Amino acid sequence: MSDDKKVALFVTCLVDLFRPAIGFAAVELLEQAGFKVDVPLNQTCCGQPNYNSGDRSATRTVARGTIDLFADYDYVVIPSGSCGGMLKQQYPSLFDADDPMQKRAEQLSSRVYELSTFLMEKTTLKIAARCNKTVTYHDSCAGLREMGIREQPRELLQQVDELKLKEMNDSDVCCGFGGTFCVKYPDISNNMLENKIRNIKASEADCVVAGDLGCILNIEGKLHRNGEPIPVYHYAELLVNRTDARD
Amino acid sequence: MQVTSDQFVKVSDKALHDSKLQASMSFLGMGLSLRRKLAKEGLAEFDTLRDEARDIKDHVLQNLDVYLQSFEEKVEASGGHVHWASNAGEARDIVLTICQGVGARTVTKSKSMVTEEIELVPHLEAHGIQTVETDLGEYIIQLRNEKPSHIIAPAIHLNKNQIAETFFEHHSKIGFNEKLTERADLVAEARQILREKFLAADVGISGANFLVADSGTIVLVTNEGNAELTTGLPDTHIVVTGIEKIVPTFEDVSTFVRLLARSAVGMEISSYTSFITGPRRRDDRDGPTNFHIVLVDNGRSDMLGTEFQDMLRCIRCSACLNHCPVYLSVGGHAYGSVYSGPMGAVLTPQLSGIDKAGHLPNASTFCGRCEEVCPVRIPLPKLMRHWREKEFEKHLAPSALRRGIIVWGWLNRFPLLYRVAIAFAARFMHLFGSTKGEWMTNLPGIASGWTRHRDMKVSRSGSFMSQWKKRT
Numbered sequence: 002m003s004d005d006k007k008v009a010l011f012v013t014c015l016v017d018l019f020r021p022a023i024g025f026a027a028v029e030l031l032e033q034a035g036f037k038v039d040v041p042l043n044q045t046c047c048g049q050p051n052y053n054s055g056d057r058s059a060t061r062t063v064a065r066g067t068i069d070l071f072a073d074y075d076y077v078v079i080p081s082g083s084c085g086g087m088l089k090q091q092y093p094s095l096f097d098a099d100d101p102m103q104k105r106a107e108q109l110s111s112r113v114y115e116l117s118t119f120l121m122e123k124t125t126l127k128i129a130a131r132c133n134k135t136v137t138y139h140d141s142c143a144g145l146r147e148m149g150i151r152e153q154p155r156e157l158l159q160q161v162d163e164l165k166l167k168e169m170n171d172s173d174v175c176c177g178f179g180g181t182f183c184v185k186y187p188d189i190s191n192n193m194l195e196n197k198i199r200n201i202k203a204s205e206a207d208c209v210v211a212g213d214l215g216c217i218l219n220i221e222g223k224l225h226r227n228g229e230p231i232p233v234y235h236y237a238e239l240l241v242n243r244t245d246a247r248d
Numbered sequence: 249m250q251v252t253s254d255q256f257v258k259v260s261d262k263a264l265h266d267s268k269l270q271a272s273m274s275f276l277g278m279g280l281s282l283r284r285k286l287a288k289e290g291l292a293e294f295d296t297l298r299d300e301a302r303d304i305k306d307h308v309l310q311n312l313d314v315y316l317q318s319f320e321e322k323v324e325a326s327g328g329h330v331h332w333a334s335n336a337g338e339a340r341d342i343v344l345t346i347c348q349g350v351g352a353r354t355v356t357k358s359k360s361m362v363t364e365e366i367e368l369v370p371h372l373e374a375h376g377i378q379t380v381e382t383d384l385g386e387y388i389i390q391l392r393n394e395k396p397s398h399i400i401a402p403a404i405h406l407n408k409n410q411i412a413e414t415f416f417e418h419h420s421k422i423g424f425n426e427k428l429t430e431r432a433d434l435v436a437e438a439r440q441i442l443r444e445k446f447l448a449a450d451v452g453i454s455g456a457n458f459l460v461a462d463s464g465t466i467v468l469v470t471n472e473g474n475a476e477l478t479t480g481l482p483d484t485h486i487v488v489t490g491i492e493k494i495v496p497t498f499e500d501v502s503t504f505v506r507l508l509a510r511s512a513v514g515m516e517i518s519s520y521t522s523f524i525t526g527p528r529r530r531d532d533r534d535g536p537t538n539f540h541i542v543l544v545d546n547g548r549s550d551m552l553g554t555e556f557q558d559m560l561r562c563i564r565c566s567a568c569l570n571h572c573p574v575y576l577s578v579g580g581h582a583y584g585s586v587y588s589g590p591m592g593a594v595l596t597p598q599l600s601g602i603d604k605a606g607h608l609p610n611a612s613t614f615c616g617r618c619e620e621v622c623p624v625r626i627p628l629p630k631l632m633r634h635w636r637e638k639e640f641e642k643h644l645a646p647s648a649l650r651r652g653i654i655v656w657g658w659l660n661r662f663p664l665l666y667r668v669a670i671a672f673a674a675r676f677m678h679l680f681g682s683t684k685g686e687w688m689t690n691l692p693g694i695a696s697g698w699t700r701h702r703d704m705k706v707s708r709s710g711s712f713m714s715q716w717k718k719r720t
Contacts, residue, residue: 012712018670018677019705021712040716043663051657053614053633054649055640059657066661146616175573179613181649184697186257186611191701192264192577193613222702225687 006075008036011067011113013084014046015214023214026237027080027116033241034124038078041070047087053180057095064092065102068109076123077113080237082144083213085115090147115144116237117153117212128160130242135165137206138236139197139220140173141213154212154236161239169204171196178219194223201231208244209233249336249365251600252584256607260578269405273576276404280570283514284621290516297507302625304500305561308461308492309552315461315494316543322464326526328539336366339544343368343453343486346540347377350484352450356442358468358475359383360455361399361564362544363488364586365599368453379453380445382474384438391418397580399587400512400566405579408434442474452478452536456489457563458504459541461496465525466541469508469518476522485527485536491543492560504563507623511567547599555634559594561624568618568628574611583608590618590628594635602638606645609635648694667713674711681708 008031016024024040031038048063067088071077079085089110096103120126136158144150151173158166177183177193197220201209208231209224211217221233238244252259263269288294308315320330333339339362347355355377357363369390372379381390385403389396391414396402403411408431415434416427419441428434454475458467466487468475479485495501509515528535551557569575569589580588585596585605593608602609609632618628639645645653659666680688688704690696698704709715 017712024712045660054653055636142615175615187697
């Protein structure tokens with residue numbers, strides 16, 4: 002069923018370093034869907050930290066490397082709305098219209114998918130997982146507003162046996178991560194994060210699910226600091242029953 | 249414009265610990281975002297109107313000179329006078345000269361952000377002209393000698409009790425000795441005092457929401473009726489507004505009016521929408537005999553043709569403030585500018601220089617809610633990012649962060665080196681995890697901002713790439 006399409010996983014720097022399990026969960030889902038997955042070793046960060054810090058020139062250099070590296074794949078799948086947004090929406094805006102790189106950035110953009118969107122649109126995968134928990138889903142900002150991810154992960158989660166999805170209030174309001182924002186303005190970030198934690202607790206869910214590691218680390222770190230025994234997962238982890246072995 | 253945005257961290261810290269402010273902000277955030285959502289859902293063509301509004305403004309900005317000239321001709325033809333002010337100082341002097349020319353002693357004013365921007369009121373007062381703000385929120389903060397903390401709800405940072413105290417402190421000096429507690433009583437007292445001012449005023453000053461190029465009409469969108477008394481009773485009416493407020497026709501005004509109140513407060517239309525063309529005509533029973541319009545540039549034309557041009561579409565509705573989690577955390581005063589929230593984070597650096605306002609475009613998670621609700625579809629995060637680029641070019645960003653970003657960018661140019669660095673960091677986490685447990689609670693340097701409020705779970709498995717290499 003994979004009709005010989007070449008699929009690459011863009012791991013993202015955060016998953017590579019902090020939660021490799023999410024990368025392996027993504028690979029497993031793509032393999033379940035019938036694809037052979039390539040993970041090009043020479044991939045790096047997508048360049049978003051530089052881009053959002055105003056370092057456009059370094060961002061262009063990173064983008065060129067990524068565009069070259071993934072030139073021959075039919076699909077580039079990313080387990081992150083934020084990094085996905087960077088490759089899909091922002092890369093094309095980095096280059097002038099007369100720069101040949103611009104066209105190549107557009108070409109890459111058309112082949113980039115965030116994982117849940119890819120699974121819903123390009124595969125007929127039926128989720129075979131079980132989770133006897135009530136979960137609440139946090140919409141990551143870039144995933145929601147740059148990549149239009151709202152229903153996809155929710156629909157996938159609904160396929161998990163025994164899983165109950167319970168919406169929290171303001172699930173689409175920022176958790177306060179914001180890349181470097183959370184270390185530049187830690188107290189404002191914390192205020193936003195505390196609002197998020199309040200809404201999570203009010204939902205009475207057993208665990209939180211999100212699709213971006215930035216939000217996951219942020220929310221999970223705060224819950225731990227507060228002594229709340231509420232785990233935070235990437236949806237891919239739940240979809241392959243990987244909620245125990247976290248690292 | 250006096251800008252104190254360099255104090256952003258200090259003032260926002262105070263704001264985060266101000267429980268009254270936090271209560272006001274939480275009320276604002278929940279109330280207005282819900283009301284806007286309902287208003288949007290009640291108008292099927294809402295998003296189409298947003299596209300139209302964006303296109304009208306873009307067209308005007310492409311042809312601004314033509315429309316401004318047309319507007320000027322129509323105003324003059326209707327008996328009014330147009331004055332051009334290239335900066336704040338010129339605008340203040342023009343208004344002062346007009347006021348002095350008619351021997352004004354008392355001036356009433358309706359709400360106008362441009363007059364806040366050019367600091368008009370202190371200038372008139374310094375020249376002995378009593379200038380009374382008649383919008384209730386503006387009146388309250390004038391008594392308290394504060395700046396607006398929100399572009400349409402200037403006193404949103406205050407609660408009822410604070411306002412009651414302010415009224416008692418000031419009004420008891422003019423014979424109102426009762427301590428009021430009810431909202432309606434507070435409003436009635438302010439109305440009674442302001443009525444006297446309306447009747448005594450020699451000049452009324454207003455802003456304008458829209459300027460209609462093909463008729464020379466100014467459009468005022470308000471809820472309290474104070475603007476009608478300000479513009480209709482005194483013998484002289486001065487409009488002070490920005491050059492970007494032009495729209496071509498009445499038909500275009502209707503597009504914006506349908507968007508404005510819905511975006512701002514979730515109302516289908518505001519209580520008052522007034523169209524004023526020129527001074528009193530021969531058969532008119534009331535209205536001013538002198539009608540002046542001061543068109544203020546003050547840095548606006550510098551934005552034309554630049555990456556910031558889209559900002560000139562702004563109709564000052566405040567939807568971006570009402571939906572911004574950063575604004576709702578710290579309130580408007582933290583921004584140190586009369587323009588706060590996402591629109592202020594783009595506009596203030598233009599008016600004051602990025603060196604003075606660098607915090608504002610940086611204090612954003614780029615969550616994108618502002619752009620999502622903007623009635624004229626201004627890509628606010630993108631514009632804030634452009635300011636960060638200017639800051640980076642000028643070496644204004646904080647040096648530790650700047651160095652970190654440069655090193656990261658450099659590392660990403662060499663995939664092998666990058667992979668080694670990630671593997672090394674993963675190895676460090678593994679060691680840390682094996683000896684000190686799986687949570688980091690006290691990180692050094694820039695990362696201390698993280699552990700100030702939250703922990704970081706370590707990964708003990710090594711990097712994804714090192715594991716993947718073993719698998720293949």
